[in-house]
Amino acid sequence: xxxxxxxxxxxxxxxxxxxxxxxxxxxxxxxxxxxxxxxxxxxxxxxxxxxxxxxxxxxxxxxxxxxxxxxxxxxxxxxxxxxxxxxxxxxxxxxxxxxxxxxxxxxxxxxxxxxxxxxxxxxxxxxxxxxxxxxxxxxxxxxxxxxxxxxxxxxxxxxxxxxxxxxxxxxxxxxxxxxxxxxxxxxxxxxxxxxxxxxxxxxxxxxxxxxxxxxxxxxxxxxxxxxxxxxxxxxxxxxxxxxxxxxxxxxxxxxxxxxxxxxxxxxxxxxxxxxxxxxxxxxxxxxxxxxxxxxxxxxxxxxxxxxx
Ligand code: SF4
Ligand code: SF4
Numbered sequence: 001x002x003x004x005x006x007x008x009x010x011x012x013x014x015x016x017x018x019x020x021x022x023x024x025x026x027x028x029x030x031x032x033x034x035x036x037x038x039x040x041x042x043x044x045x046x047x048x049x050x051x052x053x054x055x056x057x058x059x060x061x062x063x064x065x066x067x068x069x070x071x072x073x074x075x076x077x078x079x080x081x082x083x084x085x086x087x088x089x090x091x092x093x094x095x096x097x098x099x100x101x102x103x104x105x106x107x108x109x110x111x112x113x114x115x116x117x118x119x120x121x122x123x124x125x126x127x128x129x130x131x132x133x134x135x136x137x138x139x140x141x142x143x144x145x146x147x148x149x150x151x152x153x154x155x156x157x158x159x160x161x162x163x164x165x166x167x168x169x170x171x172x173x174x175x176x177x178x179x180x181x182x183x184x185x186x187x188x189x190x191x192x193x194x195x196x197x198x199x200x201x202x203x204x205x206x207x208x209x210x211x212x213x214x215x216x217x218x219x220x221x222x223x224x225x226x227x228x229x230x231x232x233x234x235x236x237x238x239x240x241x242x243x244x245x246x247x248x249x250x251x252x253x254x255x256x257x258x259x260x261x262x263x264x265x266x267x268x269x270x271x272x273x274x275x276x277x278x279x280x281x282x283x284x285x286x287x288x289x290x291x292x293x294x295x296x297x298x299x300x301x302x303x304x305x306x307x308x
Contacts, residue, residue, distance in 0.1 A: 002048065003044075003048060005047070006043075006044045006045075006047040006048040006052070007040070007044050009043060010039070010040040010041065010044035010046075010047060011023065011024060011027065013039070013043040014036055014039045014043065017039075018036060019259060019261065023036060056118055056119045059118070059119050059132050060119055060129075060130045065132070067129065070129065072174075072178065074172070074174055075159060076159045076161055076169045076170070076172055077159060078157050078158065078159055079127055079131075079133075079157070079158070079159070079160075080123060080133060080137065080138060080155065080156070080157060081123070081126075081127065081156065081158050081160075082107075082113075082124045082126075082154065082155050083154055083155075083156070083163060084124075084163075085105075086105055086106050086154060087105045087106050087107035087124065087154050088105045089105055090104070090105060090107035090108070090109040090124070091104050091107075091108070091109050092108055092109060092110075093108060095147075095149065106148075106150050106151075106154050107124065107154060108144065108148060110144055112140045112141065112143075112144055113137035113140050113141050114137075115140075116136040116139075116140040117136060118132065118134060118136065119131065119132060123137045123155055135157070138155050138156055138157070140155075141154050141155040142154075142155075196229075197229075197294070198228075198229045198230045198288075198294055199227065199229060199230075199234070199286055199287075199288065199294060199295065199296050200225075200226070200227040200229060201224060201226055201227075201284060201285070201286045201296040201297065201298045202224070202225040202298060203222055203223070203224055203225075203284050203298045203299070204222065204223045204225070204300075205221075205222055205300050205301060206220070206221035206222060206223070209303050210303050210304055210305070213267070213269060215269075217269040217270060217271065218269070218270045218275070218304045218305070219267045219268060219269040219270070220267065220302050220304075221265065221266075221267050222265070222268065222284075222300060223265055223266075224238060224263070224264045224266055224284060224286070225261065225262070225264075226238075226254065226256065226262050226264060227256075227260075227261045227262075228256035228257070228258060228259060228260050229259070230258060231258045231259075232258055233255060233257050233258065234255070234256055234288055234289075234290075235253065235254070235255045235288070235289040235290065236254050236255075236256065236286050236287065236288060236289060237252060237286070237287050237289050237292075238251065238252050238254065238264065238266065238286050239252065239284075239285050239287075240268065240282060240283065240285070241283045241284075241285045241297070242283055243268075243282055243283065245270060245271050245276075246268050246269070246270060246271065246282060246302065247268065247271055248266055248267075248268055249266065249267045249268070249269055250264070250266035250267055251264050251266065253289065268282060268302055270302070270304055275302075275304035275306065277306075278303060278304060278305070278306050279301050279302070279303050280301065280302045280304075281299050281300075281301060281302075282299070282300055282301070282302045283297060283298075283299055284297065284298050284299070284300065285297045
């Protein structure tokens with residue numbers, strides 16, 4: 001079962017980069033291409049090992065979260081903490097015994113907070129890098145406090161200032177600075193998403209160097225991979241740009257369904273008798289027929305013999 005879940009996870013990850021329905025079919029029919037297969041196996045293995053075997057070791061030794069968090073901390077940061085002043089001295093006692101009468105604090109040393117901790121630490125030892133902030137110890141301790149008839153919050157979200165009897169300052173320069181950086185990053189992400197081309201073009205030149213067509217013109221063969229990244233059917237025009245002396249032959253208009261990928265074979269013919277050089281760069285462009293400002297371009301090489 002665990003391996004099955006890992007395969008599904010691997011497939012889902014790879015599905016972000018390549019259409020997932022054909023990918024699933026390819027997996028079931030053992031026809032998956034090398035690159036997709038590598039990444040599906042990679043993420044399957046990573047999920048199986050990390051979440052199946054390493055588990056909390058990932059949190060404790062590999063996850064950058066705690067290390068990253070610790071450099072952002074200050075005395076007003078809300079963390080999960082044990083109230084030492086209230087809890088100590090810790091120790092067992094009967095419910096009806098008042099802690100102060102026997103020289104004890106509110107912690108009954110039941111260890112429930114340690115037992116529920118997924119990384120196995122004792123929050124009473126203070127803030128530790130292994131803490132993933134899941135708050136399981138807060139709930140566990142609150143339930144004990146309820147049973148004992150004590151106030152909740154012996155383990156709680158609080159700040160160092162508050163634990164020392166002061167007040168937590170929420171608005172402070174560090175927080176405003178981090179928020180400003182976050183806003184700039186969100187804005188950059190939104191701009192990047194809005195600016196990304198909604199059509200993509202990849203050009204692959206045929207392995208054959210060149211050939212002479214029926215009109216006696218030198219031609220090269222290419223495969224144009226066009227992806228419609230929109231959620232609607234779109235009509236696209238294929239063309240050569242800045243290509244005086246060259247002619248695109250084959251399909252020049254295609255219609256693609258939402259998310260469809262199409263491989264279009266085309267040839268480019270050299271109209272002049274002699275090429276300017278044995279290898280020239282040519283520029284392909286695919287643009288939306290109705291909204292020509294939506295386009296994508298890609299370069300390839302045109303090879304031709306200098307002496308015919
Ligand atoms: S918040 Fe979670 S990880 Fe941190 S000490 Fe409590 S139970 Fe453990
Ligand atoms: S659950 Fe609460 S009372 Fe029990 S050991 Fe932890 S801190 Fe003390």
